[in-house]
Amino acid sequence: MAHFLTKKFLSRRTFLRGTSVAVGLPFLDAMVPAGTALAATAAAPKTRAGFFYLPHGAIMNNTIYGKEVDVWSSTGSGTDFKLGATVSPLEPYKRHLTTFDNIENIVALGSVHTLNPATWLSCVRPDTSSKSASLATTLDQVIAQRIGQQTTLPSLELAAETTVQIAAGNGSFYAVTTSYSAPNRPLPMEYNPRKVFIQLMGEGDTAAERNALLRNNGSILDMISERTQSLKRDLGPGDQRSLSDYLDTVRELERRVTMASKRDLTGVTVPDAPVGEFEDFDKQLTMMFDLIALAYQADLTRVATYVMAAEGTDRPYPNLKVAGGFHPTSHHANQRERIAELSRIQRFHMERFAGFLKKLAATQEGEGSILDHSLFLYGSNMSNSNAHDNYPLPTLLVGGANGKHVGGKNVILPERTPLANVQLTLLDKLGISLPSHGNSTGLLSGV
Numbered sequence: 001m002a003h004f005l006t007k008k009f010l011s012r013r014t015f016l017r018g019t020s021v022a023v024g025l026p027f028l029d030a031m032v033p034a035g036t037a038l039a040a041t042a043a044a045p046k047t048r049a050g051f052f053y054l055p056h057g058a059i060m061n062n063t064i065y066g067k068e069v070d071v072w073s074s075t076g077s078g079t080d081f082k083l084g085a086t087v088s089p090l091e092p093y094k095r096h097l098t099t100f101d102n103i104e105n106i107v108a109l110g111s112v113h114t115l116n117p118a119t120w121l122s123c124v125r126p127d128t129s130s131k132s133a134s135l136a137t138t139l140d141q142v143i144a145q146r147i148g149q150q151t152t153l154p155s156l157e158l159a160a161e162t163t164v165q166i167a168a169g170n171g172s173f174y175a176v177t178t179s180y181s182a183p184n185r186p187l188p189m190e191y192n193p194r195k196v197f198i199q200l201m202g203e204g205d206t207a208a209e210r211n212a213l214l215r216n217n218g219s220i221l222d223m224i225s226e227r228t229q230s231l232k233r234d235l236g237p238g239d240q241r242s243l244s245d246y247l248d249t250v251r252e253l254e255r256r257v258t259m260a261s262k263r264d265l266t267g268v269t270v271p272d273a274p275v276g277e278f279e280d281f282d283k284q285l286t287m288m289f290d291l292i293a294l295a296y297q298a299d300l301t302r303v304a305t306y307v308m309a310a311e312g313t314d315r316p317y318p319n320l321k322v323a324g325g326f327h328p329t330s331h332h333a334n335q336r337e338r339i340a341e342l343s344r345i346q347r348f349h350m351e352r353f354a355g356f357l358k359k360l361a362a363t364q365e366g367e368g369s370i371l372d373h374s375l376f377l378y379g380s381n382m383s384n385s386n387a388h389d390n391y392p393l394p395t396l397l398v399g400g401a402n403g404k405h406v407g408g409k410n411v412i413l414p415e416r417t418p419l420a421n422v423q424l425t426l427l428d429k430l431g432i433s434l435p436s437h438g439n440s441t442g443l444l445s446g447v
Helices: 088-096 116-120 139-147 193-201 207-216 225-233 237-260 281-297 326-330 336-361 419-429
Strands: 015-018 021-024 048-053 075-077 080-082 097-104 156-159 180-182 303-307 374-379 395-398 409-418
Touching: 048 139, 075 409, 088 097, 088 336, 088 395, 097 419, 139 180, 139 303, 139 419, 156 281, 193 281, 225 237, 281 303, 281 336, 326 336, 374 419, 395 419, 409 419
Parallel strands: 048 303, 048 374, 097 409, 156 303
Antiparallel strands: 015 021, 075 080, 097 395, 374 395
């Protein structure tokens, strides 16, 4: 067990403050009192949870071609398994990875797209006859209500694009968000990177405040430069490097958000266009991952949910040589070429997720990395998008959960095992013991 000897003791909740801003800090050795075991302090690494949603299922053993075109499913069982081509970007993190066979979420059955987002983390069939939202508290918010109250933001709900899509119900209660803080309280998904950055860095969130600050201030980091230099003088060499690396990350994100807000829209009327959304979807997708990583690193939040593409989206992927949008491509009509195109889209998103994991694995925090201290659920609430069915669902867990989750295995479950059982097990790994979640029937063994 590590003990730390440092020059100066800092609270884990230390902020660098300037006029109208306060920037959180990453974990530093100086946050551990000299000679104290890390685990015995308030600075002990806290577990993060994350939920990463991709619509339109995955190409699994769920088409008329069976295993011949299955690029998602792992082969083998237990620790002797090989990742499918779509999931293979996670090979470097295999020791933290658990994949599953035979998962179902029956509560979304027959809804096409409209119930998929909201029922993914609730595993409850909503009362669609109600004139207002009527569901259940979703998994992410169950967790946020228990481990998120000690951070500035109990949770983050993000999307890579607007979740209001015609094919998914065009704004219905259950199609636009994966997160409910109470049965009648859906949470909006934010897809404007500038608004997220401001929320994290404390620059102000109203339009008037943002415009004034953009006019009058060059950089958030410039506003706290004097206090940054003062703090650095009191830190050891290792902490100085950690702080510099962290603030370099903040500055780079700030630069990218600022660039996104400088699009030339002369002569173009764009109603309700949010300042900060990237035209390049790859940059937009990656930026949101980077903002989540920043929030985890600064301990501004411990729970994040990210819709990586909206349910029913017609988003094009010209960089992948895909002829149509995501949703039309997902209706592949069993044509091999279109199945291959859909597989490329799904692999692309997995690669970006792998990049996010790489960043967390490289970020040291006490005796491990942020990835060692996290547990993430990645998946979809649809199986074969051409059939709009919900079995079997592509689902995986990744992260060390502070030693509570040991990956490196493929778990072959009984047929039609409820997705809620995976989620109940995830709660248990986070130290949250509940008798049930959604339509769960019990904890999973061997996970």
